[in-house]
Amino acid sequence: KAGVTQTPRYLIKTRGQQVTLSCSPISGHRSVSWYQQTPGQGLQFLFEYFSETQRNKGNFPGRFSGRQFSNSRSEMNVSTLELGDSALYLCASSSRLAGSETQYFGPGTRLLVL
Protein backbone atom coordinates (compact mmCIF):
# COMPACT_ATOMS: atom_id res chain seq x y z
CA LYS A 1 0.00 0.00 0.00
CA ALA A 2 1.12 3.50 -0.68
CA GLY A 3 1.84 5.57 2.40
CA VAL A 4 0.43 8.88 3.47
CA THR A 5 1.13 11.57 0.92
CA GLN A 6 1.24 15.29 1.50
CA THR A 7 1.40 18.13 -0.97
CA PRO A 8 3.13 20.39 -1.43
CA ARG A 9 6.33 19.32 0.28
CA TYR A 10 7.71 22.84 0.57
CA LEU A 11 6.01 26.18 0.62
CA ILE A 12 7.10 29.78 1.05
CA LYS A 13 4.51 32.41 1.87
CA THR A 14 4.51 35.96 3.20
CA ARG A 15 2.79 37.28 6.28
CA GLY A 16 -0.91 37.88 5.83
CA GLN A 17 -1.35 35.31 3.08
CA GLN A 18 -3.28 32.11 3.45
CA VAL A 19 -2.21 28.58 2.65
CA THR A 20 -3.87 25.23 2.01
CA LEU A 21 -2.09 21.94 2.63
CA SER A 22 -3.30 18.60 1.38
CA CYS A 23 -3.09 15.09 2.78
CA SER A 24 -4.05 11.77 1.22
CA PRO A 25 -4.28 8.96 3.77
CA ILE A 26 -3.32 5.35 3.31
CA SER A 27 -5.95 3.58 1.23
CA GLY A 28 -8.75 2.38 3.48
CA HIS A 29 -7.86 4.71 6.33
CA ARG A 30 -10.69 6.95 7.42
CA SER A 31 -9.09 9.02 10.16
CA VAL A 32 -6.73 11.88 9.42
CA SER A 33 -4.95 13.95 12.04
CA TRP A 34 -2.75 17.02 11.64
CA TYR A 35 0.24 18.02 13.74
CA GLN A 36 2.49 21.07 13.76
CA GLN A 37 6.17 20.67 14.55
CA THR A 38 8.35 23.63 15.49
CA PRO A 39 11.74 23.79 17.23
CA GLY A 40 10.24 25.73 20.12
CA GLN A 41 6.96 23.92 20.73
CA GLY A 42 7.75 20.46 19.41
CA LEU A 43 4.98 18.31 18.00
CA GLN A 44 1.53 19.66 18.69
CA PHE A 45 -1.85 18.23 17.76
CA LEU A 46 -4.01 20.40 15.50
CA PHE A 47 -7.11 18.35 14.75
CA GLU A 48 -8.51 14.96 13.81
CA TYR A 49 -11.10 14.18 11.16
CA PHE A 50 -13.13 11.04 10.74
CA SER A 51 -15.93 10.51 8.26
CA GLU A 52 -15.77 14.15 7.20
CA THR A 53 -16.33 15.37 10.76
CA GLN A 54 -13.85 17.07 13.05
CA ARG A 55 -13.66 14.85 16.12
CA ASN A 56 -10.96 16.53 18.16
CA LYS A 57 -9.19 19.87 18.09
CA GLY A 58 -5.96 21.10 19.63
CA ASN A 59 -5.25 24.45 21.20
CA PHE A 60 -4.73 26.56 18.08
CA PRO A 61 -6.39 29.82 17.00
CA GLY A 62 -9.30 29.85 14.61
CA ARG A 63 -6.95 30.79 11.77
CA PHE A 64 -6.21 27.08 11.57
CA SER A 65 -8.99 25.07 10.01
CA GLY A 66 -9.43 21.85 8.16
CA ARG A 67 -11.82 19.58 6.39
CA GLN A 68 -12.12 16.06 5.17
CA PHE A 69 -13.67 14.87 1.95
CA SER A 70 -15.77 11.79 1.28
CA ASN A 71 -12.70 9.97 -0.05
CA SER A 72 -10.95 10.64 3.30
CA ARG A 73 -8.50 13.12 1.81
CA SER A 74 -8.00 16.09 4.05
CA GLU A 75 -6.95 19.68 3.72
CA MET A 76 -5.87 22.16 6.31
CA ASN A 77 -5.95 25.89 5.85
CA VAL A 78 -4.12 28.63 7.66
CA SER A 79 -5.36 32.15 7.08
CA THR A 80 -3.57 35.43 7.79
CA LEU A 81 -0.20 33.77 8.13
CA GLU A 82 2.17 34.87 10.87
CA LEU A 83 5.93 34.34 11.11
CA GLY A 84 5.32 31.87 13.94
CA ASP A 85 3.36 29.61 11.61
CA SER A 86 6.61 28.54 9.98
CA ALA A 87 6.76 24.85 10.76
CA LEU A 88 6.67 21.30 9.51
CA TYR A 89 3.03 20.23 9.17
CA LEU A 90 2.54 16.51 9.48
CA CYS A 91 -0.49 14.52 8.54
CA ALA A 92 -1.22 11.08 10.00
CA SER A 93 -3.81 8.49 9.13
CA SER A 94 -5.29 5.48 10.86
CA SER A 95 -7.89 2.97 9.84
CA ARG A 96 -10.40 4.05 12.47
CA LEU A 97 -10.66 6.80 15.01
CA ALA A 98 -7.19 7.05 16.51
CA GLY A 99 -8.04 5.41 19.85
CA SER A 100 -6.00 2.25 20.01
CA GLU A 101 -4.95 2.52 16.40
CA THR A 102 -1.48 3.26 15.17
CA GLN A 103 -1.17 6.48 13.21
CA TYR A 104 1.08 6.51 10.18
CA PHE A 105 2.63 9.80 9.19
CA GLY A 106 3.33 11.42 5.87
CA PRO A 107 6.56 13.23 4.91
CA GLY A 108 5.17 16.59 5.95
CA THR A 109 4.90 20.02 4.37
CA ARG A 110 7.57 22.53 5.33
CA LEU A 111 6.03 25.97 5.46
CA LEU A 112 8.20 29.07 5.65
CA VAL A 113 6.49 32.39 6.32
CA LEU A 114 8.51 35.47 5.44
Next chain:
Amino acid sequence: AQKVTQAQTEISVVEKEDVTLDCVYETRDTTYYLFWYKQPPSGELVFLIRRNSFDEQNEISGRYSWNFQKSTSSFNFTITASQVVDSAVYFCALRTPTGTASKLTFGTGTRLQVTL
Protein backbone atom coordinates in the same frame (compact mmCIF):
# COMPACT_ATOMS: atom_id res chain seq x y z
CA ALA B 1 -3.60 15.94 31.76
CA GLN B 2 -1.12 13.70 30.06
CA LYS B 3 2.58 14.29 29.65
CA VAL B 4 5.62 12.59 28.12
CA THR B 5 9.14 13.40 29.25
CA GLN B 6 12.27 12.55 27.31
CA ALA B 7 14.99 13.96 29.50
CA GLN B 8 17.82 13.18 27.08
CA THR B 9 17.98 15.95 24.51
CA GLU B 10 20.90 14.54 22.55
CA ILE B 11 23.00 11.38 22.72
CA SER B 12 26.19 10.67 20.79
CA VAL B 13 27.59 7.17 20.50
CA VAL B 14 30.14 5.38 18.42
CA GLU B 15 28.89 2.72 16.05
CA LYS B 16 28.32 -0.69 17.64
CA GLU B 17 27.67 0.78 21.06
CA ASP B 18 24.36 0.02 22.77
CA VAL B 19 22.19 3.01 23.61
CA THR B 20 19.03 3.44 25.68
CA LEU B 21 16.54 6.23 25.13
CA ASP B 22 14.44 7.07 28.17
CA CYS B 23 10.73 7.90 28.21
CA VAL B 24 8.61 8.70 31.25
CA TYR B 25 4.89 9.34 30.94
CA GLU B 26 2.11 10.71 33.10
CA THR B 27 -1.57 9.91 32.83
CA ARG B 28 -4.45 9.23 35.18
CA ASP B 29 -6.16 6.92 32.72
CA THR B 30 -5.89 3.18 33.24
CA THR B 31 -6.14 2.48 29.51
CA TYR B 32 -3.54 4.10 27.34
CA TYR B 33 -1.18 3.43 24.47
CA LEU B 34 2.49 4.20 24.12
CA PHE B 35 4.39 4.67 20.89
CA TRP B 36 7.89 5.23 19.62
CA TYR B 37 8.54 7.04 16.36
CA LYS B 38 11.78 7.74 14.51
CA GLN B 39 12.27 10.97 12.57
CA PRO B 40 15.20 10.93 10.13
CA PRO B 41 16.41 14.18 8.56
CA SER B 42 13.81 13.82 5.80
CA GLY B 43 11.15 14.72 8.37
CA GLU B 44 8.75 11.81 8.14
CA LEU B 45 7.79 10.17 11.42
CA VAL B 46 8.37 6.44 11.11
CA PHE B 47 6.36 4.20 13.41
CA LEU B 48 8.45 1.78 15.47
CA ILE B 49 6.23 0.23 18.15
CA ARG B 50 2.93 0.48 20.00
CA ARG B 51 2.30 -0.79 23.50
CA ASN B 52 -1.00 -1.14 25.39
CA SER B 53 -1.19 -0.26 29.07
CA PHE B 54 -2.44 -3.73 29.95
CA ASP B 55 0.46 -5.50 28.25
CA GLU B 56 3.74 -5.07 30.11
CA GLN B 57 5.59 -7.68 28.13
CA ASN B 58 8.88 -6.38 26.85
CA GLU B 59 9.58 -6.69 23.17
CA ILE B 60 12.59 -7.29 20.98
CA SER B 61 12.67 -6.66 17.27
CA GLY B 62 16.07 -7.22 15.73
CA ARG B 63 18.46 -4.69 17.25
CA TYR B 64 15.58 -2.83 18.92
CA SER B 65 14.08 -3.63 22.30
CA TRP B 66 11.57 -1.92 24.53
CA ASN B 67 11.19 -2.04 28.31
CA PHE B 68 7.72 -1.07 29.56
CA GLN B 69 7.36 -0.66 33.33
CA LYS B 70 4.05 0.63 34.67
CA SER B 71 5.44 0.82 38.21
CA THR B 72 7.82 3.58 37.13
CA SER B 73 5.70 4.90 34.22
CA SER B 74 8.54 4.31 31.84
CA PHE B 75 8.81 2.98 28.33
CA ASN B 76 12.48 2.88 27.42
CA PHE B 77 13.94 2.02 24.04
CA THR B 78 17.29 0.29 23.52
CA ILE B 79 19.24 -0.01 20.31
CA THR B 80 21.84 -2.75 20.39
CA ALA B 81 24.98 -2.46 18.28
CA SER B 82 24.01 0.96 16.95
CA GLN B 83 24.62 1.87 13.32
CA VAL B 84 25.08 5.17 11.54
CA VAL B 85 21.64 4.68 9.94
CA ASP B 86 20.12 4.85 13.41
CA SER B 87 20.98 8.55 13.57
CA ALA B 88 17.68 10.38 13.91
CA VAL B 89 15.39 12.03 16.41
CA TYR B 90 13.32 9.56 18.38
CA PHE B 91 9.95 10.47 19.86
CA CYS B 92 7.98 8.73 22.55
CA ALA B 93 4.24 9.39 22.47
CA LEU B 94 1.17 8.67 24.59
CA ARG B 95 -2.49 8.37 23.71
CA THR B 96 -5.34 8.06 26.18
CA PRO B 97 -8.56 7.44 24.26
CA THR B 98 -11.28 9.78 25.38
CA GLY B 99 -14.72 9.21 24.02
CA THR B 100 -14.63 8.69 20.32
CA ALA B 101 -11.52 10.69 19.59
CA SER B 102 -8.02 11.03 20.90
CA LYS B 103 -4.71 12.66 20.17
CA LEU B 104 -1.05 11.77 20.49
CA THR B 105 0.98 13.63 23.10
CA PHE B 106 4.65 13.63 22.15
CA GLY B 107 7.78 14.02 24.17
CA THR B 108 10.35 16.57 23.09
CA GLY B 109 12.43 13.93 21.34
CA THR B 110 15.96 12.59 21.74
CA ARG B 111 18.46 13.26 18.97
CA LEU B 112 20.72 10.25 18.48
CA GLN B 113 23.99 10.73 16.65
CA VAL B 114 25.89 7.57 15.74
CA THR B 115 29.40 8.09 14.41
CA LEU B 116 31.99 5.76 12.95
